[in-house]
Amino acid sequence: MTKTSGEQRPSRTDIKVSLIGGHRLDGATLHERTLTASLIGGADIDLTDVDIPDGAELRITKLSLIGGVSLRVGPDVRVEVRGIRLGGVRDEGPGAPGGPTVRIDAWGLIGGVNVRR
Incomplete structure (x- = not known):
């Protein structure tokens, strides 16, 4: 997910x-x-090798009855978690202000969001 500066292209949505x-x-x-x-199953997402430009936002939406999100990001990435689910959000620490942002919209009955840096 590397973007060159000044390049304008329509955003693409991947569906799994x-x-x-x-x-x-x-x-x-x-x-x-x-x-x-x-229906049943989580999402294991590793973004440690991704070059997300400063100020850019990567959006991931997780829908499931049972299943959480395990997210790995670099230390400079800011993570925002939204949605409704039983299970909490565990984040090892804030990212740098003004850096890239990963937004997780997690909707489900059971399953939390775990962020590791």
Whole structure:
């Protein structure tokens, strides 16, 4: 997900759907917007090798009945978590202000969001 400065292109939304089983996503499989949906299963997302430009926002939406989100990001990335789910949000620390932002919209019955830096 590397963008060159000044390049304007329409944002792309990737959609991953499964009934049972989660999704494993990394920088090679993500674009500016990603929707992952499953009846039972979480999302394991590794963004440690992704070059997100400062000020850019990467949006990931997770829909599931049962299943949380495990997110790995670099130390300079700011993470915003929204949505409704039973289970909390665990974040090891804030990212740098003004840096890139990853926004997680997690909607589900059971499952939390775990952010590791």
